[in-house]
Amino acid sequence: MTGRERIRAVIAGELPDRVPVAVLATEHQATVANVPLGDLYTDPDKAITAWKKTLEVYEGVDMAFAPETGIGYLAPFPDSHSSWFFRWVLPSVGSNEIPQMIEEPIISGDEYPLLRERGLLYFLRPDRPDMDTFLARVAKLGKRQKEIEKILDDKQLWNYASSVISVATDLLANFRGLQGYLTDFIDRPDELMKTAQWLQPSMIKAGLEVNIFNNPDNTVAIGANRCSPTYLSPAMFRKFIEPLFRNVLNAVLEAGRTPVLHLDGNWTPLASWFLEMPPHRMIFHLDDMNDIHAWKKALNGHSALMGNVPASLLSHSTPQKVTEFCKKLIAEVGDGGGFVLCNACSMPIDAKVENVRTMIETAHKYGRY
């Protein structure tokens, strides 16, 4: 089977020939290509070269990720990662500093009506990226589109996502700062939710219509963190977040797309909530705060799981310990199918290449069905 066939089988609830394996490399591509991360953020050619190099070094993976490190931070896109609206400090040329958001309240609790009335463009940051530089980058990516598509086609890799839709409360958490956002659920829930409901349809529209490359797997990443049970109780999730989340999922499914749920924070207490969604239509990429074994039990074959090899293990441990950890995931979470072995969230820049290779080799060696 090809990587694409393997992962399509996993999502469809069918048994592939072995456990698929994936590396969401993001910033780690700089380490693989031996180029400072900041260079990938400022030079699209270097970014694409690093992406190609990463696919070569990690030969044997079944999945490809977006071929443009940093574009999510650099685009004026309605998402919590956009440096057009939020104070993201991005690496400069020659630097290996990873992107960091300076979390500070932008609006007060009384200014939700102002946000709705004036719209997001009223909040364009003074230190936003340069528009012409951004447009030139998009044009460069467009020029190399055919080359990228050929690589993906030749390798027959399944594509993680070409676009993203976040739950709107994640964006509002950035506008209010974490403390203000959380207390707003108590102090002014109506204003918070009215604003989230105003934002969400546009965020869905943008996510469905704007794709950074031609994606034959029709996938869309759904991002959610600040509405996870790490911050809100399951009861609060049901009361406030469920309608938003359901709208996002339904919109993606109705568009005939495959949701890739990139869930940061510990979503384990809500795993069974997802049983209310149609089976065999989506895949959950879990970070290492989740108990993926409890997820496996809760979903019981309803949907596919991906993850959750911890960042700390890949950065600071040994190939032997990586093998042990991955063998356990393969044996227990991979039992009967429905599992893709992958790093939790995104790969840390300082992950050891030998550890990542070991993760891939473990899937090939011990993941056969």
Added chain:
Amino acid sequence: MSETREKLLKKLEELNFYHAQLAENKSEKEIQEIIRKLERDREIIKNIYKLEIFK
């Protein structure tokens, strides 16, 4: 404050949340340039995405 500067600041205030820090210690010409860039960026973004939240 000159009438022109006052008008420019009012326009900037209508365009952008960060008007106060944008205009601080800036000349009229510099404020005009900030407004021009803001208007251009807003127009381009509106045309790319055509979203209700990008008014």
